[in-house]
Amino acid sequence: MSAMKESDVLWCQIQEWYPKFRTHSIRTQIVTLPEVFVSFLLEDGLFLPEDSDAMPTRTRITNPQLQAEDYTHWEEEEGDTDLPDVASFPELAAEVESKIESLGGAVVPKLNWSAPKDTAWIATSGSMKCQNFGEISLLLKASDNVVHDLCHAFDSCDDKSMDKPSHVVLALRKWYWPFANGTT
Secondary structure, eight states: OOOOOHHHHHHTSHHHHHHHHGGGSOOEEEEEOOHHHHHHHHSSSOOOOTTOOSSOOOOOOOOTTSOGGGOOOOOOOTTTTOOOOOOOOHHHHHHHHHHHHHTTSOEEEEOSSOOOGGGGGGSTTSSSOBOSHHHHHHHHHHOHHHHHHHHTTTTTOTTOOOSSOSSOEEEEEEOOOTTTTSOO
16 A cells, blocks of 8 residues: 655645546636735634624614613723734635626635535534635634645655645635525
């Protein structure tokens, strides 16, 4: 039995095999991710890009029947107002949004090898269906599968010479649901 080689792992990246098999695969658009976004994905914490629309907007409901003396604001704890600086990726977001639109408005994201299927639970849809850059960022940022792709893809290679891929891609695969058209 031969051992796994780096070249074998590299050939398994979606950007390597998809062009050859695109007529037999789900429609996919590939975006090369800038290193600054890859670094953002690996940062601790689950902070989304500043302009993210991954989560529904919260509205403040006011009740005019509450009297001022019946209602007091909780005191904010010291330090709670210190939010971290959150990155913004407007060019990448615009490119991704354009590609999502070209694929019908909904996609499943994946990186070079893996999809963030371990984080579908965190999405507002409860699935990997993404309709905007914010939803994709949420799934990628929370995913252990993504960390594996970015930091440990070559760990099992006998000839390991790199820790991470030389470039990281985001593959946007057209969303399909088996029962979307009402058939069973």
